[in-house]
Amino acid sequence: MKPARLTTVRLEQSGDIVRLREVALALTEVLKFGTFERTRTVTAVVELGRNAIEHGRRGRASFILTEVKGRPALSVSVLDQGRGIPRDRLEGEAPQASAAGGLGLGLRGVQRIAERFHVETGSEGTKINVTFRSSVPLAGGEGLVREATDALEHLQSTDPAAALSEQNRELMESLADRDLLMKELHHRTGNNLALIVALIRMSKSHSSLGETREVLSELETRVAALAKAHELMQRAAAAGTVNAGELLREVAANAERAFSAPDLKVAIRVTCPALQLESKLAVDIGLIVGELITNAYKHAFKGRTEGTIAVDLTGTPEQGLVLEVSDDGAGLAPGADRPERSNSLGWQLIRTLSFQHNAALSVTGEDGLTVRLDFSAATPQ
Numbered sequence: 001m002k003p004a005r006l007t008t009v010r011l012e013q014s015g016d017i018v019r020l021r022e023v024a025l026a027l028t029e030v031l032k033f034g035t036f037e038r039t040r041t042v043t044a045v046v047e048l049g050r051n052a053i054e055h056g057r058r059g060r061a062s063f064i065l066t067e068v069k070g071r072p073a074l075s076v077s078v079l080d081q082g083r084g085i086p087r088d089r090l091e092g093e094a095p096q097a098s099a100a101g102g103l104g105l106g107l108r109g110v111q112r113i114a115e116r117f118h119v120e121t122g123s124e125g126t127k128i129n130v131t132f133r134s135s136v137p138l139a140g141g142e143g144l145v146r147e148a149t150d151a152l153e154h155l156q157s158t159d160p161a162a163a164l165s166e167q168n169r170e171l172m173e174s175l176a177d178r179d180l181l182m183k184e185l186h187h188r189t190g191n192n193l194a195l196i197v198a199l200i201r202m203s204k205s206h207s208s209l210g211e212t213r214e215v216l217s218e219l220e221t222r223v224a225a226l227a228k229a230h231e232l233m234q235r236a237a238a239a240g241t242v243n244a245g246e247l248l249r250e251v252a253a254n255a256e257r258a259f260s261a262p263d264l265k266v267a268i269r270v271t272c273p274a275l276q277l278e279s280k281l282a283v284d285i286g287l288i289v290g291e292l293i294t295n296a297y298k299h300a301f302k303g304r305t306e307g308t309i310a311v312d313l314t315g316t317p318e319q320g321l322v323l324e325v326s327d328d329g330a331g332l333a334p335g336a337d338r339p340e341r342s343n344s345l346g347w348q349l350i351r352t353l354s355f356q357h358n359a360a361l362s363v364t365g366e367d368g369l370t371v372r373l374d375f376s377a378a379t380p381q
Contacts, residue, residue, distance in 0.1 A: 003064050003065065003066040003067075003075070004065045004066075004145045005063075005064050006064065006065055006145075006149065007023060008061065008062045009023055009060065009061045010059075010060050011049050011052045011058060011061060011080070012058045016049070016053065017049055017050055020045060020061055021042060021045075021046050023152065023155065024041065024045040024046070024063075024074075024076075026152060026155050027065075027148055028041050028042060028132075029151070030144065030147050031065075031072045031073075031074055031144070032136040033132075033134050033135075037135060040113050040132075044113060044114065044132070045076055048076070048078040048110060048128055049078065051078075051080075051107075052078050052079075055082055057080065057082050058080065058081055059078060059080030061077070061078045061079075062076070062079075063076055065144065065145055065148055066131065068115055068131060068133045069133070071133050071136065072134045072144060073131050073132060074131070074132050074134075075116075075129065075130070075131040075132075076129075076130050076132075077127065077129050078127070078128045079125065079127045080125050080126050080127075081125045082126060083125075084121040084122045084123050084124075085119070085121045107128075110128075110130060113132075114131060115131045115132060116129070116130065116131035117129070117131075118130075190228075190231045193223055193224075193226050194227045197224050200216055200220045200223065201220060204216040204220065217258040217259055217294075218294050218346070220254065220258045221254055221255045221258050221259075221291075221294055222287060222290060224250075224254040224258075224290075225247070225250075225290045226283065226286075226287075228246075228251065228286070229242055229282060229283045229286055240278065240279045241277065241279060242277055242283070243275070243276060244272055244285065244313060245274065245275065245313075247286045248270050248272055248289055249270045249272075251286050251289050251290045252268040252270050252293060252311060253268075254290070255290055255297070256268055259297040259298075264297075264301060264305060264306070264307070265305065265306045265307075266297065266301065266307045266308070266309060267306075267307075267308050268293065268308075268309045268311065269308070269309070269311065270311045271310070271313070271314075272313040275317075277317060278317070281317070281357060281375075284353040284356065284357065285313070285323060287349065287353060288323070288325075288349075288350050288353055288354070288373065289311055289323070291347075291349055292325040292371050293311070294346060295339070295347075296325075296327040296369070299330075300327040300328075300329025301327075304329075307327060307329055308327065309327045310324070310326045311325050312325075312326075319376075320374070320375055320376025321375040322372065322373070322374050322375065323372070323373040323375070324371070324372050324373075326369065326370035327369055328367070328368045329368050329369060330368075331365040331367060331368050331369055332363075332366075332369065336365070339369070340371075360373070360374040360376075361373055
């Protein structure tokens with residue numbers, strides 16, 4: 001008979017031992033184990049499961065229907081994530097009472113009653129494969145698999161709470177796996193972007209043309225904002241969120257580093273409450289702030305040796321966010337072209353990102369320049 005995998009039981013908490021015992025009882029009954037055989041087999045499986053939870057942190061037990069010497073057999077593979085079994089304990093352990101106070105066999109006891117017994121152990125965990133053989137000759141292998149499957153389905157239908165608990169755990173595990181993959185994606189993307197930033201800075205340091213250095217500085221600010229956002233998404237407790245304050249402070253620091261000059265000292269102040277923003281919104285706000293700080297460096301302080309830029313993000317995503325970036329520079333001269341209508345790449349990017357989030361954009365030019373973006377319109381009423 002070809003081996004058939006029947007089911008897997010997760011081993012993470014003491015309540016899982018109950019499920020493990022019920023599965024072992026149901027399958028040994030299908031395989032026509034005698035009363036004594038059945039008791040010993042179920043006890044041995046429970047012992048292995050308890051060890052996986054108590055000493056192996058967490059694990060799983062897989063049940064396989066197979067054949068040994070012309071008789072049906074139940075093979076159980078118990079895998080845990082512990083630190084392994086010391087060799088002296090593995091070789092010298094005698095049968096003993098389990099830590100839970102029940103009938104415990106110990107590994108030597110399980111080995112003595114199992115038809116087959118194999119242990120693989122190391123610092124990354126332990127895998128124990130055991131096989132228990134029925135005393136009844138094999139008859140109708142395929143029918144036996146169907147009977148075992150039916151027994152497990154009946155067991156699940158009679159305990160809907162256990163089935164629901166298992167489904168919830170599978171869902172939580174899937175979400176945890178997804179979060180882990182997303183963090184790894186953000187980690188790798190952030191590393192790649194950080195490398196690009198380093199290459200931009202290297203190219204800028206070797207450039208003698210002022211126009212080229214200016215373009216590279218703008219590019220450095222944009223890419224650095226993206227790199228920081230991915231770094232924060234990797235570290236975030238909730239997948240897909242970004243610490244807005246930390247991102248904006250890093251954007252300001254990168255812009256200051258990119259545009260600093262011996263003859264101009266600009267102080268950048270960032271005010272932002274403790275906010276965790278959805279990643280796209282946070283990244284887009286970071287890009288907008290980077291562009292506005294860049295514009296201030298380029299246009300606000302001509303003929304001056306110092307200046308101040310203020311970045312203020314207030315409100316909440318639920319009630320509406322308001323972003324203001326202001327400087328104490330020259331402002332707008334009477335009759336000057338409106339900067340928000342400029343065809344420059346920076347202002348095109350600001351307008352596009354504002355439109356995507358349904359944010360109202362306004363600019364005032366008295367006592368310096370103030371750009372205000374009101375995201376309240378994007379908040380569902």
